[in-house]
Amino acid sequence: xxxxxxxxxxxxxxxxxxxxxxxxxxxxxxxxxxxxxxxxxxxxxxxxxxxxxxxxxxxxxxxxxxxxxxxxxxxxxxxxxxxxxxxxxxxxxxxxxxxxxxxxxxxxxxxxxxxxxxxxxxxxxxxxxxxxxxxxxxxxxxxxxxxxxxxxxxxxxxxxxxxxxxxxxxxxxxxxxxxxxxxxxxx
Numbered sequence: 001x002x003x004x005x006x007x008x009x010x011x012x013x014x015x016x017x018x019x020x021x022x023x024x025x026x027x028x029x030x031x032x033x034x035x036x037x038x039x040x041x042x043x044x045x046x047x048x049x050x051x052x053x054x055x056x057x058x059x060x061x062x063x064x065x066x067x068x069x070x071x072x073x074x075x076x077x078x079x080x081x082x083x084x085x086x087x088x089x090x091x092x093x094x095x096x097x098x099x100x101x102x103x104x105x106x107x108x109x110x111x112x113x114x115x116x117x118x119x120x121x122x123x124x125x126x127x128x129x130x131x132x133x134x135x136x137x138x139x140x141x142x143x144x145x146x147x148x149x150x151x152x153x154x155x156x157x158x159x160x161x162x163x164x165x166x167x168x169x170x171x172x173x174x175x176x177x178x179x180x181x182x183x184x185x186x187x
Contacts, residue, residue: 002110011048065174075133087158115169142166
């Protein structure tokens with residue numbers, strides 16, 4: 001089971017009419033400022049879209065609780081030529097999550113109850129089945145291995161880091177979660 005931590009287009013699933021009062025309260029506007037109900041709903045929709053940018057910032061701030069260790073990202077990029085496998089080591093989780101999503105994509109970050117953070121991302125070359133990335137943090141053994149093999153070819157380095165307990169998943173507690181947060185999620 002997975003819990004979505006950030007979805008850049010979650011606002012599209014919301015009914016703007018449900019947010020009119022909150023929008024008016026937060027923005028200091030009144031209903032009288034809008035010529036029609038349709039104009040008001042358009043303004044609320046735009047406001048909801050803008051709120052997703054704040055959600056992104058909040059998500060990134062939350063990830064700082066896991067900073068310190070290098071982050072291994074593995075997975076594939078879906079190009080017009082099909083999936084392109086790869087991996088890369090970033091200086092920390094925050095940097096990895098900030099750098100990976102494409103500017104014109106729809107990223108959805110999820111975590112499972114074991115703490116594996118994943119990114120499913122659709123974009124112009126892959127509108128249906130897009131990129132898939134997994135984020136793991138290097139352990140002390142992983143840091144030691146990385147320091148001794150940083151100049152190895154990237155594929156060999158990433159594959160080796162995935163073995164011998166050289167990486168770990170995120171700690172749910174660092175993200176304000178517990179296993180109980182997954183109890184109500186249906187598959």
